[in-house]
Amino acid sequence: MTERLKVHVDPDKCQGHARCKALAPELFELDEYGNAHEAGDGIVPPGLEDKAWLAKSNCPEIAIDVIEE
Amino acid sequence: MSDVSQPVAHPPVTDWVNDFDHTDPQWTEDPFPIWDELRAASPVVHTERFLGCYMPTTYEAVREIANDTEHFSSRRIIVRDVRPEVARNAAPPITSDPPVHKPAKQLLLPPFTPDAMKKLEPRMRAICNELIDGFIADGKVDAAARYSKYIPVRAIAHMLGIPESDSDLFINWIHMILELGIKDESKLLQAAQEMSAYFSAHIEERKTKPTDDLISYLMNARDKEGNPLEDSHVLGSLRLLLIAGIDTTWSAIGSSLWHLAKTPADRERLLAEPALIPTAVEELLRAYSPVTMAREVVKETTISGCPVKAGNMVLLSFPAANRDPKMFPDADKVVIDRRENRHAAFGLGIHRCVGSNLARMEMQVALEEWLKRIPDFALDPAGTVTWSQGTVRGPRQLPFLLGKAM
Ligand code: SF4
Numbered sequence: 392m393t394e395r396l397k398v399h400v401d402p403d404k405c406q407g408h409a410r411c412k413a414l415a416p417e418l419f420e421l422d423e424y425g426n427a428h429e430a431g432d433g434i435v436p437p438g439l440e441d442k443a444w445l446a447k448s449n450c451p452e453i454a455i456d457v458i459e460e
Numbered sequence: 461m462s463d464v465s466q467p468v469a470h471p472p473v474t475d476w477v478n479d480f481d482h483t484d485p486q487w488t489e490d491p492f493p494i495w496d497e498l499r500a501a502s503p504v505v506h507t508e509r510f511l512g513c514y515m516p517t518t519y520e521a522v523r524e525i526a527n528d529t530e531h532f533s534s535r536r537i538i539v540r541d542v543r544p545e546v547a548r549n550a551a552p553p554i555t556s557d558p559p560v561h562k563p564a565k566q567l568l569l570p571p572f573t574p575d576a577m578k579k580l581e582p583r584m585r586a587i588c589n590e591l592i593d594g595f596i597a598d599g600k601v602d603a604a605a606r607y608s609k610y611i612p613v614r615a616i617a618h619m620l621g622i623p624e625s626d627s628d629l630f631i632n633w634i635h636m637i638l639e640l641g642i643k644d645e646s647k648l649l650q651a652a653q654e655m656s657a658y659f660s661a662h663i664e665e666r667k668t669k670p671t672d673d674l675i676s677y678l679m680n681a682r683d684k685e686g687n688p689l690e691d692s693h694v695l696g697s698l699r700l701l702l703i704a705g706i707d708t709t710w711s712a713i714g715s716s717l718w719h720l721a722k723t724p725a726d727r728e729r730l731l732a733e734p735a736l737i738p739t740a741v742e743e744l745l746r747a748y749s750p751v752t753m754a755r756e757v758v759k760e761t762t763i764s765g766c767p768v769k770a771g772n773m774v775l776l777s778f779p780a781a782n783r784d785p786k787m788f789p790d791a792d793k794v795v796i797d798r799r800e801n802r803h804a805a806f807g808l809g810i811h812r813c814v815g816s817n818l819a820r821m822e823m824q825v826a827l828e829e830w831l832k833r834i835p836d837f838a839l840d841p842a843g844t845v846t847w848s849q850g851t852v853r854g855p856r857q858l859p860f861l862l863g864k865a866m
Contacts, residue, residue, distance in 0.1 A: 406812040409574050413738065413820075424569040425817065448800040449742075451808055 396435040397458045398443050400427045404454035414449055415442035427454075470509065470643075477501040481509050482539070482752065482775055483642055488849045492792065495780040503764035510539050512772040514757070515780070519788075519804065521764040522781035525755060525774060526808040532755035532774060533557050534811060538851050539754045539773045540642045549692040551700035554811060561810055567681050567689075568697065568814045571619070571674060577821040580615065584822060587614050588829035596833060596862065600840055603721075604858035608713035611826050615818065616705035620698065621673025622662060629658075634706050638851045652699070659698045663691075674701065701815075708750050709819045711854020712805075713826045715748035716741070718855050719794060720827075721839050726796050731835050734828065740796035741823045746803035747794045749779035750852050753807060778804045779853065836864045 398418050400411070407425040411418070417439055419427045435443045435457075447455040473484045476494055481487065487494055498505045499517035506514050516522045525532055535546045535555055546555070553564035570576070591610055595601040613627040633651040641648030662675055670676050678694045689697075720727040730737055755774040762768065782803045785791040806813035813819070839845065843859025 406809060407569065408806065408812060409817055412574060421573060421575075423573070424566055425573040426569075445799065449802055451802045451804055451806075451812075453802070 394459045396440050396443050397433045397460060398429045398435060398446070399433050399456045399458060400429055401454045401456070402426070402428065404452045406452050406454075408451050410449045410451065411446040411455060415439065415446040418443055418446065477505055478507070479509065480505060480507045480515060482515075482777075483850050488847050488853075491779070491853070492783060495777070495783055496792075499780070499784065502766060504766035504768065506772070510541060510773055511543055512769075513539055513775055514763075514768050514772055515775040515777060516763060517777075517780055517784075518764065518786065519781040519784040520786075521766075522776060522778060522804060523808055524763050525776055526804075526811070528761070529558050529561075529810065531757060531759045531761040531768075533758045534561075534755060536756050536773065537754050538638065538642065539775050542645055543773075544645065549690065549696040551703065552693055552696050553814075554700055554704065555696075558810070563683060564693070564697070565810070565814065567678070568701075571677060572814050572817055574817045574821075577817045580619070580818070581821060581825060583618060584611070584615060584825045585829055587611060588826055589833070592829065592833050599863060600859070600861050602843075602858055603717050603837075603860045604710075604714045604855045607830070608717060608826065608854075608858070609710050611713060611822055612709035612819075613706045615709075615822055616701060619674050619705075619818075620701060621671050621675050622658075630702055630706060634703055637703060638707065639849050642850050655699050655702065656695055659695055663694065674698075704813070705815055705818070707848065707852050707854065708813075708815075709822050711750035711848065711852050712745060712748065712819065712823055714855040714858055715750065715853075716744040716823060716827060717830065717837075717860075718839075718845065718858055719744060719748065720831075721837055721858075721860055723794070724838075726794065727831075727835075727837075729796065730827070731831055734831070736797060737824055737827055737831075738820075739798070741820060741827065742801050742803065743794060743796050743798045745805040745820075745823070746782045746788065746798070746801055748853075749782050749803065749805035750854050751805070751807075751813075752777045752779060752851055752853070753811070778807060834862055837862050 405426050411427050412421050418430055420430050421427055443457050447457045470481055473481050476497055503518045503521040504514050504516050516525055534557055553561050556564050591607050595606050613630055614624040617624045633655050636647040636651035666676050681689055753776040755776050757768050757770050757772045760770050783791045806816040837860045840859035840861045845855055846857040848854055848856050
């Protein structure tokens, strides 16, 4: 059984680089200022795990957490 | 820009670690080994030049400073020979410190979101192709002077609603401010005045004939109390958008083409896998980051264990951070499919570049359109590549031979 992943953006750290949205458009949304938050409840649908890790490892502000549940 | 007079000379550097100078010709030509030497010596080095200036050499030290708005002020954004009084509203929000920074920044963010940039993309593709039409039949070209230089200037002119045909005027102002102005105050002031007069005329015009461009957008902006921005704020932000929007991306596109011209394996890979271009753009941004910012130490503190004293400037080198091998394995190699790439080319923290989405789009489009029409090109051995000095690094002369017959 693979673990379920959840992404979370720390709004205090996010500076709107939009890397997450470019790399994993299914998992993140941007507000009118271009700052990111996780789409919906942040649960990563099966098959998108790799994209979640990729977004985390490319966020310049280290604002993204990937939580394994 | 060899047609413009050159800045005053500084004595040549003989001791990089204790007497560095980012305007030295050796640094301009090839800064990478210098940064390695400085980094090996200390995470923060100091020079007496520029009235006292530190330089963080590691990614960590750069991050610490970028996130520390208590000890480091952004009111001066260029390390220069002189430190005159700072004008209020010089170029908000880049010159703003908290708490006035946030509202000024939020004002500029909506027009530069990724979605807004998507709408601009067709215009950018057309501009790139128009430029290519102008030289493709010649078999050779200065790709900096005739291609990379005009892409960002025309994009920002388009967004601001000022004539793209004034591009050469804008480019000259930027050269006076970012290069000559480091050592010659009068050049900087002259350019700033000319820019202000230029924009003031456009502002006046829009008072009777409103438009749907960024100038009108700023004129119509209201703060939380419903008041319009002060005129000096509108002007300052317009100056910032023009200055920041031009030779930064011009440099990034130029460096990218330079890399592809001298690295046929990478060029062929991008031709075969165009979907890799966005990833490659990030790596080219990391390896050849154009922009070095500045801070001023306003309160004594320590950075990565090194004491820094108030009254000194900081050369906040995002390019040097991006070459830190502790942060990026094989930092000195360009790995166009690098997966983990938290590069800091657009800065870190609250002053993250407002135009980063625009710059990324321009770079991708510029490379895509170029590669589609000019798959084969190489450096012209009969010509010389030259680099800009100081705040923004990129090729200013980029002689290429085009086509297979080389
Ligand atoms: S990459 Fe990081 S800083 Fe950028 S929008 Fe996403 S969460 Fe925010």
